[in-house]
Amino acid sequence: MIRRSLAALAVVGLLGLLVLAFFDDATHRPVPPQGDMLGTESGESFQAYSERAEKTLLDAPDDQPVYALVTFSEGLTPEEAGEVLASIERVNAMIVQMAAPFPLPEPIAGEDRADVFQRELDRIGASLAGIGNVPTPELIDAAVVRDNGEVLRTLSERERIATVETLPADAAWGRFGVRPVEIP
Template sequence: MSEAPAPSRPRIRRGLAFGAAAAACGVFVLALGYLIPPAETVVSTDRLGPDQGEPVSEYLGRARETLTGADDGERWALVSFTEYRSAAVLRDQVGDIRIGQALYQVPLPRVATPLIAVQTPDTDTALRRSGTDAAWQLADRRRYVTDDRSARILEVGIARLRDGSACSPGIVVRAPLSRLRELSEHPGIRAVQALPADAVAGRFAVGPLLPDSPDPVGPSPDDGPIPPA
């Protein structure tokens, strides 16, 4: 029985060279991990709006407290309306104060509808178009809907937003505290709640006090009939 030939020297050298390169690569990656630490996860607890289970009167008092203080720097704030408003009149509600988001939630008796937030650049054209933009957001959700009731709720919401119906429970604005205090006294404004001065745009949650919210605040019932679109 013949013996297997011994590996040639070139093949042994290639194997050793490959092993050395792999070890060097491992050392380099390990060193790179020390030089470039992992990115920190940004955690924010800032939130605008009432908490689930919170009595409306307590939220209104809590919102008023956020408007106190001597520092008159600009703050992000949630403005909740006494009644749903259409996109066409949002500017009239706050004058020349900057509006960062228009919020929409189509009101249907005893039917749960989704909240939509539309970013509004600092132009009145974008603000007037925000209701239609909200309708497009709802239309984009059609692909994820698998049951008939949810599909019909979306269709009604899309139709009403495109028609310019009153569907906005509030807006997110940015202004000095003194302006926010003045705004809280305007007719049609139910509450103004400000965030701390260091709050960063896009890193806080928003859930407006709905004009028809239950008291205490809780999920909307979803056992009512869905009207035609």
């Protein structure tokens, strides 16, 4: 009789733990961004955004890397984007056609960033195949990168760069949001 009672209590306790685990938010939802955001704010003009981005860039530290949204003045081919971003320590993601950022790996041996960009564009094109008359993206509009303030300020002076906006040095990958910037 005692064994049956203990077995019944163990089953009820296990079911209770499973119910609690099922309703626990940590098991269901991804961790939300922690408040940092790159890109234009709702209703913000490109001019106002450019001024705000410039201020963040000037405040970026030279002694530690920061995440930044690099918006090109026009869409670039993978080769052009690879050349423009060649001096950057890390390219984390690319943005095409106002879509959410597409995460990118680092190039493997024998490749450069242009190869990584092209492979991702090919993957996007393959995922759109058969949907209908959906154009396949061929140009990169922006990139999320990580480097120090000095390198990013030098990058911002290049002809094909419209804006560079940085986050604080304590921002962590996956913990901030990105809104693409529309160039007028």
